[in-house]
Structures are given as structure tokens and as C-alpha cells.
Amino acid sequence: MSDHKVKIKINGTEICCNRGDTILKAARMAGVRIPTLCHDDRLEPYGGCRLCSVEVKGVPRLLPACTTPVARKMEVITESETITRIRKRIVSLMLSNHPNDCMRCEKAGECALQDLAYQYGVDGSEYGGERWDLPIRQANPFIVYDPNKCVTCGRCIRICNEVVMAGTIDWVGRGFHTYPDTAFRKPRSLSNCEFCGQCVSTCPTGALIDKKGRGKGRVNELTRVKTTCGYCGTGCNFFLNVKDGKVVKVTSDYDAPVNHGNLCIKGRYGYEFIHSADRIKTPLIRRGDSFHEATWDEALDLIADKFTGLIKKYGNKSVGAFSSSRCTNEENFLIAKFARTVFRNNNVDNCARV
Amino acid sequence: MAGLATSLGAGAATNSLAQMPDIDMLFLFGSNPTEAHPIVSFYLKKALRNGAKLVVGDPRKTWMARRADVWLNLRPGSNIALLNGMVNVILQEGWENREFIEKRTEGFEELKKKVKEYDLETVEKLTGVSKGNIIEAARLYSHADKAMIVYGLGVTEHQTGTENAMAIANLALVCGHLGRPSTGIMALRGQNNVQGASDLGPLPSSFPGYQAMSNTGAREKFEKAWGVTLSTEIGLKSVEMLEKACEGKFKGIFILGEDPAQTDPNINEVRKALDSLEFLVVQDIFHTETTKHAHVILPGASFAEKDGTFTNGERRVQRVRKAVEPIAGKAEWQVICEIATRMGYPMSYRHPSEIMDEIASLTPIYGGISYARLEKESLQWPCPTKDHPGTTTLYTDLFSRPGGLAKFMALDHKGSGETPDSEYPYVLITGRVREHYNNGSMTRRSPGIMELVPEELLEINAEDAMKLKIKNGDKVSVSSRRGKIKVKVKVTDRSQPGNVFLTFHFPEALSNLLTSEHKDPITGTPEYKSCAVKIEK
Numbered sequence: 067m068s069d070h071k072v073k074i075k076i077n078g079t080e081i082c083c084n085r086g087d088t089i090l091k092a093a094r095m096a097g098v099r100i101p102t103l104c105h106d107d108r109l110e111p112y113g114g115c116r117l118c119s120v121e122v123k124g125v126p127r128l129l130p131a132c133t134t135p136v137a138r139k140m141e142v143i144t145e146s147e148t149i150t151r152i153r154k155r156i157v158s159l160m161l162s163n164h165p166n167d168c169m170r171c172e173k174a175g176e177c178a179l180q181d182l183a184y185q186y187g188v189d190g191s192e193y194g195g196e197r198w199d200l201p202i203r204q205a206n207p208f209i210v211y212d213p214n215k216c217v218t219c220g221r222c223i224r225i226c227n228e229v230v231m232a233g234t235i236d237w238v239g240r241g242f243h244t245y246p247d248t249a250f251r252k253p254r255s256l257s258n259c260e261f262c263g264q265c266v267s268t269c270p271t272g273a274l275i276d277k278k279g280r281g282k283g284r285v286n287e288l289t290r291v292k293t294t295c296g297y298c299g300t301g302c303n304f305f306l307n308v309k310d311g312k313v314v315k316v317t318s319d320y321d322a323p324v325n326h327g328n329l330c331i332k333g334r335y336g337y338e339f340i341h342s343a344d345r346i347k348t349p350l351i352r353r354g355d356s357f358h359e360a361t362w363d364e365a366l367d368l369i370a371d372k373f374t375g376l377i378k379k380y381g382n383k384s385v386g387a388f389s390s391s392r393c394t395n396e397e398n399f400l401i402a403k404f405a406r407t408v409f410r411n412n413n414v415d416n417c418a419r420v
Numbered sequence: 421m422a423g424l425a426t427s428l429g430a431g432a433a434t435n436s437l438a439q440m441p442d443i444d445m446l447f448l449f450g451s452n453p454t455e456a457h458p459i460v461s462f463y464l465k466k467a468l469r470n471g472a473k474l475v476v477g478d479p480r481k482t483w484m485a486r487r488a489d490v491w492l493n494l495r496p497g498s499n500i501a502l503l504n505g506m507v508n509v510i511l512q513e514g515w516e517n518r519e520f521i522e523k524r525t526e527g528f529e530e531l532k533k534k535v536k537e538y539d540l541e542t543v544e545k546l547t548g549v550s551k552g553n554i555i556e557a558a559r560l561y562s563h564a565d566k567a568m569i570v571y572g573l574g575v576t577e578h579q580t581g582t583e584n585a586m587a588i589a590n591l592a593l594v595c596g597h598l599g600r601p602s603t604g605i606m607a608l609r610g611q612n613n614v615q616g617a618s619d620l621g622p623l624p625s626s627f628p629g630y631q632a633m634s635n636t637g638a639r640e641k642f643e644k645a646w647g648v649t650l651s652t653e654i655g656l657k658s659v660e661m662l663e664k665a666c667e668g669k670f671k672g673i674f675i676l677g678e679d680p681a682q683t684d685p686n687i688n689e690v691r692k693a694l695d696s697l698e699f700l701v702v703q704d705i706f707h708t709e710t711t712k713h714a715h716v717i718l719p720g721a722s723f724a725e726k727d728g729t730f731t732n733g734e735r736r737v738q739r740v741r742k743a744v745e746p747i748a749g750k751a752e753w754q755v756i757c758e759i760a761t762r763m764g765y766p767m768s769y770r771h772p773s774e775i776m777d778e779i780a781s782l783t784p785i786y787g788g789i790s791y792a793r794l795e796k797e798s799l800q801w802p803c804p805t806k807d808h809p810g811t812t813t814l815y816t817d818l819f820s821r822p823g824g825l826a827k828f829m830a831l832d833h834k835g836s837g838e839t840p841d842s843e844y845p846y847v848l849i850t851g852r853v854r855e856h857y858n859n860g861s862m863t864r865r866s867p868g869i870m871e872l873v874p875e876e877l878l879e880i881n882a883e884d885a886m887k888l889k890i891k892n893g894d895k896v897s898v899s900s901r902r903g904k905i906k907v908k909v910k911v912t913d914r915s916q917p918g919n920v921f922l923t924f925h926f927p928e929a930l931s932n933l934l935t936s937e938h939k940d941p942i943t944g945t946p947e948y949k950s951c952a953v954k955i956e957k
Binding site: 207208228229230231255256260261262277278289291292293294295296297298299300301302303306308311312313323324325328329330331332333335336337338339340341342344345346347348349350351352357362365366367368369370372373374376379380383384385386387388389390391392393394395396397398399400401402403404405406407408410411412413414415416 | 456610611614670716726732759
């Protein structure tokens with residue numbers, strides 16, 4: 067075993083992990099699930115929600131798995147009566163200041179808080195007391211913020227400041243009245259927000275949601291298709307969420323090799339062009355100054371005839387093709403092959419130079 | 421890309437994006453990743469948070485420039501002078517990596533002689549960058565352990581674009597900053613599949629995978645696979661086809677998903693060329709400035725409507741998957757096959773995966789790539805065989821030039837094709853803003869994005885605005901020797917005195933009516949980043 071590896075025991079099973087890894091990471095690698103709310107792999111370890119508390123042999127108190135690094139011969143227990151009692155208490159406290167309106171919440175079905183309440187059998191009736199009654203913020207085109215559903219995990223704040231470095235949101239208020247918001251609680255605009263939706267992508271509850279996808283379908287009604295973004299050359303992956311043959315939303319793919327779930331305004335919110343009414347829907351043939359709708363057969367026959375005619379009349383060097391860096395590799399290969407085998411020349415170029 | 425290909429062997433980024441957080445020193449040149457490549461900027465920001473030093477070469481005071489240890493605010497078009505000057509400082513001070521130069525490069529003496537002409541006095545005069553900043557940038561770059569140069573279209577979209585990239589390679593080679601993890605040159609590609617479109621051969625002088633047409637072995641391989649005798653004559657670049665069309669010597673073009681009538685420079689000439697054609701077919705998802713000139717318009721399928729692959733700027737081949745049926749019934753690959761078949765060359769594939777299999781069989785750098793593998797893993801080319809894991813860092817051992825050595829190129833400062841004068845006193849730089857994309861045909865259809873950024877804005881420095889007696893929101897006319905547009909003003913210190921900035925996202929204010937006809941003679945890339953304009957109220 068090299069210096070970079072350490073052996074620890076999780077729930078009695080010995081595993082080998084990297085020095086410097088947290089207990090949470092080591093457990094996940096070993097396939098052991100530890101619940102978390104404030105953790106996101108894209109962010110620095112935080113240790114805010116304490117749901118990942120575990121027992122470590124020889125330590126008299128529980129330790130947060132997300133911030134505790136592994137050490138040689140460490141023995142970790144991830145489930146016990148004490149741990150369950152603590153986790154129930156935490157979820158119960160969260161629900162005591164939460165609207166608990168899952169039936170109409172956009173996040174239902176993929177909400178971490180809902181899942182925890184289900185897992186630990188907590189309904190939020192244990193504690194009474196004051197609840198937030200804060201206005202819902204949605205005076206912008208993309209992001210709806212319902213602070214009443216916030217569990218103050220700080221993930222939105224951290225992704226905005228650690229990853230995007232936009233500094234749009236931070237903690238505001240004191241004590242019970244502390245929650246994330248923009249400076250001076252001003253509406254989001256381009257002067258204080260990039261509208262990348264990174265905060266939405268990390269929010270574990272329905273506090274931050276995509277405005278455009280609202281009401282377009284429950285998570286179990288949507289088909290998620292993993293694909294690669296069609297804008298810049300970074301190559302981000304994401305899921306197109308499809309319902310009834312329409313793309314209704316873009317969501318993060320946290321396992322993507324390039325972007326790990328991160329996206330920008332164009333990737334996350336720039337998808338409406340797909341179903342735009344302005345799309346060209348049929349082949350069009352020019353007659354004089356106007357275009358007339360045609361069938362594929364008519365258009366393709368005409369194209370074949372015209373190019374064949376031009377080649378016959380002016381020689382095969384008189385025609386060529388432009389390809390595009392917007393098209394797929396396969397299409398670019400085919401157009402290169404097309405020019406060489408059909409036009410029988412090398413007059414083929416792409417806008418990669420432009 | 422031709423620049424890096426000449427110096428190093430391949431026209432591609434040398435490292436992986438995932439290596440960026442570990443770099444010690446970032447030299448960002450002619451690139452504004454926080455707007456044009458936001459996700460790349462997240463990697464770079466992480467490097468900065470980890471303590472990396474930052475030098476930014478950019479005439480605009482971008483987000484990164486504001487945070488730079490050294491901001492090299494060079495005059496547009498003076499890239500080579502600046503880079504030569506930095507190399508000269510490094511050689512004068514003895515900061516170069518002699519072992520690397522001796523073992524892995526050639527042409528050093530010519531370079532050394534050339535950069536001697538670029539002493540600090542001269543460079544300061546040519547670039548407008550202070551001597552102290554040049555020395556400090558050279559020191560930071562040459563002294564770092566893991567130094568990475570990240571460059572963008574601010575380097576390539578000049579008439580000396582190819583040479584600018586070579587000058588960047590010179591700097592990296594002098595310091596031996598290549599061939600190691602987190603150490604190299606990353607070129608950020610503008611569009612989603614620029615890399616793939618270059619890789620897969622719609623180029624007039626090479627077959628897919630950069631196999632030269634002059635290579636008899638390669639030609640015979642393609643002839644055998646495709647069952648035809650291939651022309652040995654080098655074809656025409658797109659700009660050349662358009663020029664010949666103007667002269668009446670070129671008759672028919674099939675344009676797949678491009679909009680030269682909005683995005684090419686000096687578009688009045690482009691329009692004339694398109695109108696001179698006897699037959700123009702344009703396939704696109706929307707009506708564009710170019711479709712107006714077509715004889716037949718074919719509907720395209722968006723990326724959500726077809727299967728395929730894109731190759732990103734770090735050579736990573738990734739799947740595009742069909743989420744919805746093509747709106748018009750057919751995807752581009754099917755259309756190309758049908759036209760070819762109608763013209764007497766039968767092409768038929770049941771699925772794009774079969775096209776990828778053909779690519780793999782003919783293109784060594786993609787040789788090990790298949791859809792089955794891409795379901796399970798993510799591969800960066802070169803990936804020559806089915807069991808090859810792909811390549812994250814290029815040139816760890818040898819450069820992909822004959823002999824395995826990288827080549828220093830001795831380069832002269834030439835400047836921009838058009839420089840400001842008394843009649844047209846301002847330099848216009850064009851580029852993108854974060855919210856929009858290229859000709860805007862996609863982003864302008866997002867009502868939310870249009871609510872945020874509804875129109876073109878001319879970015880101008882407060883000093884110039886005062887001189888011209890204009891203020892935020894005023895409408896001005898911007899004109900060059902080629903055209904004139906009307907546009908609203910945004911006063912900002914992102915523009916330095918003497919420089920103004922426009923995007924090219926809005927057909928109502930076509931900035932490419934203004935941009936110049938000068939282009940890089942090697943690649944044909946237009947000089948979008950510099951032309952002379954005047955501004956009137």
C-alpha cells in the first residue's frame with residue numbers, strides 16, 4: 067500500500083481509500099450511503115447540516131462525515147440508534163419551519179428534504195413555533211426563489227461565490243431571520259446576477275427553481291436525455307427533459323466529465339429555439355422573389371438535378387460545399403465525403419476558421 | 421489552429437480542462453472566458469482561488485483583467501511584438517529552459533536573432549504596454565512550475581492570427597512549458613464543434629484526421645474505402661469560393677448550417693458573391709441573412725433532434741443524443757445521403773453510429789472511438805485503437821512533427837490590416853457577451869435572454885464618450901470604410917480610450933458591415949478583432 071492510500075473500516079468492512087479523502091467520499095466510493103443536505107461535490111466541504119454525522123470509534127461525539135478526513139485504522143459506523151435519533155431531530159427541526167406543501171411543490175419527487183422526511187418518518191408536527199412568511203421572489207426571467215422552503219444549507223451561496231464567483235447571493239439577516247438573498251434584497255438583474263442557474267442546480271429543496279420549467283411536468287413524467295451542449299466549444303453535458311415530444315427543461319448532469327453539473331445561462335436557459343415557431347419546417351424552393359413550400363422529394367430531386375447540371379455545364383470545379391462547426395462529427399465527415407465522391411473535387415470548407 | 425500545427429504538430433489544445441485547477445500560473449491571452457466560455461472560467465477561477473498567478477493580455481478590461489497580477493493592455497494587433505518582447509526578456513535574463521530547448525526544439529538561433537530586434541523600448545512603443553509590466557509578465561511565466569497559456573479568438577481573429585499562435589508556442593517552448601500535466605497551451609474554441617469540424621475533413625487540403633492529400637497512402641486508403649478516384653488538386657477555401665463566385669467563375673454551393681451573410685466580415689461582398697451563384701442550397705434551422713440568397717432552403721435538425729458526436733476544445737469526443745424527433749422529419753446526415761444517392765453515389769447508413777465506425781476505420785486519431793465505448797467512457801483523441809484510453813496531455817514525449825521536435829518560428833510584427841487615422845480614429849473590437857451566441861439565431865429566441873439583453877450596445881470608454889459628448893443610452897452611428905450602423909452607447913471602463921466594442925449577435929445592428937476585409941493569408945480567418953471606425957452622434 068502506497069503512502070497515498072489508507073485502510074479504514076466502515077460498518078465493519080475494511081476499505082482502502084485515498085489519504086486526504088473525507089469519510090463521506092470514502093463511504094461513497096465503498097457504496098455506503100450517508101445522507102447529506104449541505105454537501106455538493108462541486109463545493110468545498112462545509113459541515114453545515116450535520117445530517118452526515120457518523121460515529122468514529124474512540125471519539126466521544128458524532129463527527130460530520132463531509133468534513134472529517136480519513137485516518138489510518140479509523141473505524142466508522144454510519145447507522146446506529148443515536149445517529150438515527152439525531153438525524154430525525156434535524157429533519158424535524160427543518161420541517162418545523164417549512165411550508166410542507168409537497169403536493170404542489172415543483173421539486174416533489176427529487177427533493178432531498180422530502181426524501182429524508184420519508185426515510186426517517188418525520189412529518190414536521192413535533193415542534194411548533196414561528197415560521198417564516200417571506201415573499202416569493204420571481205421578478206426575473208429565470209429563477210424563482212421561495213425563501214420559505216430554504217433549509218439554510220448555504221449551497222446556493224457557496225456555488226455563487228466559490229464556483230461562479232459572481233457574488234450575487236449571501237446570508238442576510240440575523241438569528242432566526244437569516245437566509246440567503248441578494249444584496250439589499252434587490253430583485254435579480256444583470257447588474258447583480260449572471261443568471262447561470264447554478265444556485266438552482268445545487269438547491270436541495272424547492273426554494274430555488276427554474277421559472278421556465280414550472281408546471282411543465284413532474285419528475286416522473288419527464289424523460290431525461292443526456293446530451294452535449296450545442297453552444298460554445300467547452301463540451302458541457304446536460305439532460306434535456308422531454309415531455310410529450312417537447313423539451314421542457316434542462317437539468318444538470320453531475321457526472322459530466324467536463325462540467326460536473328455546472329452550466330451557464332445559454333446552456334441551462336437557452337433551449338427555447340428548439341421549439342420556436344420560427345423554425346423552418348419544410349423545404350422551401352425559390353420562385354422569383356418568394357419561397358414556396360415543397361416536399362423533401364421535390365427539393366432533393368431539384369438539388370440533385372441542379373448540381374448535376376452545373377457540373378455538366380461548367381465542370382466539377384464550379385461547385386462546392388460549406389460545412390459547419392455547429393453540425394455533428396458524423397455530418398462533417400459526410401459532407402467531406404460528399405464533396406470528394408459526388409462533386410469529385412476538394413471544394414469543401416468549414417467555418418472553423420471563422 | 422494552423423499556428424500550433426506548424427510549431428508543435430497538431431492544431432489542438434495540449435491538455436485537459438480538468439488539469440486547470442492545479443496550474444500555478446495562468447497566462448490568459450485574447451480570451452474572455454467569463455463571458456465566452458463560462459464553464460472553462462470556473463476551472464480557471466478555481467486555479468486563482470488555489471493561488472495561481474494571473475497575467476492577462478487583452479485590450480479590454482475584462483473580469484479576469486481586473487483581477488490580474490499583471491494586465492498587459494496591448495493595442496489591438498500588436499500580439500507578436502508583445503510576445504517577442506517577452507521572449508527577448510526571458511533570453512536576456514537567462515530565464516529560459518536550456519535543456520528543453522536543446523532536446524526538444526529546433527530553430528532556436530533564428531528566433532533568438534529575431535527577438536533581439538524587440539527590445540523593451542520598441543515593444544513599449546508598438547504595444548502601449550509598459551516595460552515594467554512586460555518584464556513582470558515574463559518573470560511570472562518563466563518562473564512558474566506549472567504554467568498554462570489559455571488563448572482565444574483575440575489571438576486568431578487577426579490578419580496575423582496564425583503567426584500570433586506561433587508566437588505563443590515560441591513563448592511556451594522557450595520556457596519548456598509543454599508536455600506536462602497542467603502545463604501547456606489551451607486554445608479555447610468558439611463554437612461547439614469547431615474541433616470536430618476541423619478533425620473530420622471538410623477542409624480543402626486534407627482528408628479526415630489531418631491526413632494530407634499529398635500522402636499517397638492515405639489517398640489510396642480513402643479511394644479504396646469510397647470506391648472512387650479522388651482529385652489530387654487542393655480545393656478552395658470558403659472565402660475563395662465566394663471570391664470566385666463574384667468573378668462569375670463559381671456556380672453552385674451547398675451550405676450546411678452556416679450564416680456567412682451575417683457572420684463573415686465585410687458582408688456586402690459576401691452578399692454579392694451569394695447573389696452571383698446560379699444555385700445556392702442552404703440548410704439551417706432558422707431563416708438567416710444567408711437563406712435570403714438561397715434557391716432552395718432545407719430545414720435543419722437542431723442538436724436535440726439527432727444522434728451524433730461533438731468534439732470539444734480539449735479533443736474530447738462526446739455523444740449528442742436525440743431527445744425529440746426532427747421537426748421537419750429529417751436530420752442533416754440523412755439529407756446528405758439522399759442527395760448523394762440521387763446524384764449517382766449511393767450512401768446509406770442506418771444510424772450515425774455506422775458513420776462513426778467508418779470514421780474510425782479511416783481516421784487514425786479517432787481509430788478507437790465507437791458509440792459503444794462512448795456509452796461507458798469519455799475519450800480524448802488521439803485514441804488510435806479499441807483498447808487505447810485516449811490522451812489527456814499531448815507531447816509528453818515527442819512533438820507530432822517530423823523528427824519529434826517542436827519548431828521555433830521567427831516572426832515579425834505586422835500589426836492590423838487597418839489602423840485608426842484622423843478620419844476613422846477608433847479601433848473596433850468585436851466579440852461576444854455571455855448571454856448571447858454568435859448570430860443570435862438561437863439565443864434571441866429565448867424570451868428571458870432577450871428581456872435581459874435586448875439589443876446591441878457599443879461599449880466605449882468614459883473619456884472618449886466625453887470627447888464625443890455622448891452618454892449612456894444615446895444612439896450613435898458607427899461607420900467604417902465599408903458600412904454604417906446605428907447603435908446605443910454603453911459607457912464602460914471595459915473599453916480603453918481609443919477602443920470600442922460591439923458584438924455580432926443582432927441582425928438589426930450588423931457589426932460585420934463594419935469589419936474589415938483583411939484576413940489571415942494562411943487560414944483565411946477574418947480580422948474581426950480590429951478595424952478602424954468613426955463614431956458620430
